Every structure is written in structure tokens, then in C-alpha cells.
Amino acid sequence: MTKIQFIMMSCGYVESNQTSVLIYGTHFHGHDGFESGTEAVKELALDFYAKFFDENMSTYNNRYSIEIKKCCREALIKEPSCKFCSACGSRLEDKPFDAEGFMEFITNLHGTTCDSYGESEYANERHFVWWPWSGLKSLLDAPKESILCIPEQAEVCLLDALVEAKPKILRQMFMAMISGRRLKKERVFSDFKTKRDII
Numbered sequence: 228m229t230k231i232q233f234i235m236m237s238c239g240y241v242e243s244n245q246t247s248v249l250i251y252g253t254h255f256h257g258h259d260g261f262e263s264g265t266e267a268v269k270e271l272a273l274d275f276y277a278k279f280f281d282e283n284m285s286t287y288n289n290r291y292s293i294e295i296k297k298c299c300r301e302a303l304i305k306e307p308s309c310k311f312c313s314a315c316g317s318r319l320e321d322k323p324f325d326a327e328g329f330m331e332f333i334t335n336l337h338g339t340t341c342d343s344y345g346e347s348e349y350a351n352e353r354h355f356v357w358w359p360w361s362g363l364k365s366l367l368d369a370p371k372e373s374i375l376c377i378p379e380q381a382e383v384c385l386l387d388a389l390v391e392a393k394p395k396i397l398r399q400m401f402m403a404m405i406s407g408r409r410l411k412k413e414r415v416f417s418d419f420k421t422k423r424d425i426i
């Protein structure tokens with residue numbers, strides 16, 4: 228059986244569907260491909276998650292961005308895993324996963340260059356499986372059965388695969404959705420219990 232060694236995909240839907248395609252291959256990283264499409268897409272989703280985490284969610288990796296204050300940056304340099312800044316008390320935890328941000332991040336890959344693409348081999352302790360510069364020639368020479376094509380909404384398909392691979396992501400998506408509102412679990416449950424008792 229021919230293994231899947233290429234993913235050709237396009238993000239967006241109907242009018243917003245990208246006119247270019249993104250092509251990923253497995254051969255550069257020495258992987259011989261996947262037996263199922265589900266597995267192939269899941270591994271690409273995990274590659275993207277690792278990249279997204281490093282570039283968007285990790286506070287330490289983004290310590291030089293303008294939104295990080297000088298005192299917080301210094302605290303992170305001193306102790307990369309610190310949760311609070313000892314000088315101003317700001318929370319320095321990584322950002323929770325944001326589904327919209329993740330899909331936008333993937334869609335934006337359509338507009339990157341070799342220079343701006345960023346990490347394509349390793350991020351967040353993961354060695355990538357899929358490589359973005361497959362070379363058109365190797366794709367054209369490959370058997371059709373080795374190419375998985377996602378003609379539109381690839382970003383949605385990859386988010387779905389990521390949630391299946393990492394169910395804990397759902398909790399983080401919820402936290403991102405309510406960001407700014409602190410959830411007091413004890414109160415929610417005690418209120419719920421009281422109301423239920425009244426009913």
C-alpha cells in the first residue's frame with residue numbers, strides 16, 4: 228500500500244479560499260509516510276501546534292515582544308519557568324490555546340516566504356515530521372495515492388485533528404474564550420448546588 232507522503236492544502240472557504248496551495252512532504256525529515264490520512268493530518272496538526280506554541284503562546288519565547296515589560300523580561304531571563312514577576316507581580320504564565328489564533332496562524336502560512344516562515348524543523352520539544360519545502364518536482368514525480376489533498380478549510384481540519392490528538396486543548400480553548408473573567412469554580416458549584424436543592 229502506498230503511504231501518504233505529501234499533503235497539499237488550502238485554507239479558507241468559498242470567497243476566502245486561498246488561491247495558492249501549501250505543500251508539505253515527509254521525505255526531508257526521513258519519515259517514510261503514513262498509512263492513513265487521519266494519522267498524516269494529526270501529525271501535521273501537532274507540528275503546527277508546536278510552532279504556534281513557541282511563536283504565540285510561550286511567554287518566555289516571546290520575552291522580547293513589546294507587550295512584555297522590562298522587569299518581567301528580566302524575571303524570565305533569570306528564571307524561564309517563573310509564573311509571576313517578582314518586581315511588578317504580573318502573571319507570566321504561557322497564554323492559553325486560542326483556536327481562532329491557531330487557524331489564523333495556519334492560514335497566514337500562505338503568505339510566508341522562506342525567510343519569514345520561521346521554524347520548520349523543531350519547536351516546543353517536537354521534531355517536526357512534515358517539511359514545507361517539498362519541491363514541486365518531487366511532488367509531481369510522486370504517485371497520486373501518496374498525496375493527500377485538502378482543497379479548502381485546511382485550518383479547520385487541522386484544528387479538529389489537534390483537538391482529537393490533544394483533548395486537553397478543549398479546556399484551554401474554554402479558558403481563552405472566557406479570558407479576562409476569572410472562573411471561581413467553588414462558587415459556581417456551590418451556587419449550582421443551592422439552586423438545584425431549591426428546585
Ligand SMILES: [Zn+2]
Nearest residue numbers: 298299312315
Ligand atoms: Zn514585571
